[in-house]
Amino acid sequence: MSVIERPTTGRAATKWMRMTGWRSHTAGVDAAGLVALALLVLVALLAPVIAPYSPILRAGEAFLPPGSPGHLLGTDGVGYDILSRMLFGLRSSIASAAIVITSGVIIGGIVGLLAGSIGGWVDNGLMRLTDLFLAFPGIVIAMTVAAALGASFSSALIGVAVVWWPMYARLVRGEVRSWAARPHLEAAVLAGVPWSRRVRRHLLPGVTSTVVVTASLDVGGLVVAMSGLSFIGLGSPAPAPELGSMAAQGMEYLLQFWWIPILPGLGVLLLALVANLAGDAVRDLLSRR
Helix, strand or coil, X not given: CCCCCCCCXXXXXXXHXXXXXXXXXXXXXXXXXXXXXXHHHHHHHCXXXXXXXXXXXXXXXXXXXXXXXXXXXCECCCCCEHHHHHHHHHHHHHHHHHHHHHHHHHHHHHHHHHHHHHCHHHHHHHHHHHHHHHCCCHHHHHHHHHHHHCCCHHHHHHHHHHHHXXXXXHXXXXXXXXXXXXXXXXXXXXXXXXXXXXXXXXXXXXXXXXXXXXXXXXXXXXXXXXXXXXXXXXXXXXXXXXXXHHHHHCHHHCCCCCHHHHHHHHHHHHHHHHHHHHHHHHHHHHHHC
């Protein structure tokens, strides 16, 4: 078997991994992704401590380039310190992703669990409601909700959360239906085991790993989605430090003072990339288990 022919299942896949060192390589990448995300989260939590200036107060002359004394990443058109604003913007992005994922898992998990475990008219009704939300482009609904509520951080959160839970509902419902069809669950039903005990002892543990992997992989997409809403003016109003709005406000200076819009955009890129690497790491760790 040639090196480029990578089998995906069975003993051949295990042998291929041992011969090529693929598993050790991915383990190193997984560890790097998790460490990088942990560092970014730590930096976001410590933003009020490590930021050299206030993110909403003028810190110096306008248009200072990166590397200027006292301003590592320079200043913008008002005189705000870009590094300080990016640290707080990073904090905002991570917090928004955590809030939306938590709400999506809770709401979607409850809907999917009820639909998959009860079945019948409950399943049909809840899934038709879920299909109603999935029938329209998610970003359009998010923009509509955020615009209707008014530009603010909470409005953007609500707009994205409204379109995020149906995916978890579909996922959990499918996993629950799959687990419910297994012989030991069918035997539990025939034995008269209460519904609540079947859910608590068998169904919830069965779907947890899938939900955790999906949630970890969603962080990068959520960071981009929230930054996109902020970029088009549906996030917190100025001078709130959000990476998307910082990039949008600096677009008029792109040709002369490139660092004003480019550096916040790179911050979004870095956070999304690290989040995706960490999500892949979580998936690989759970698959090995």
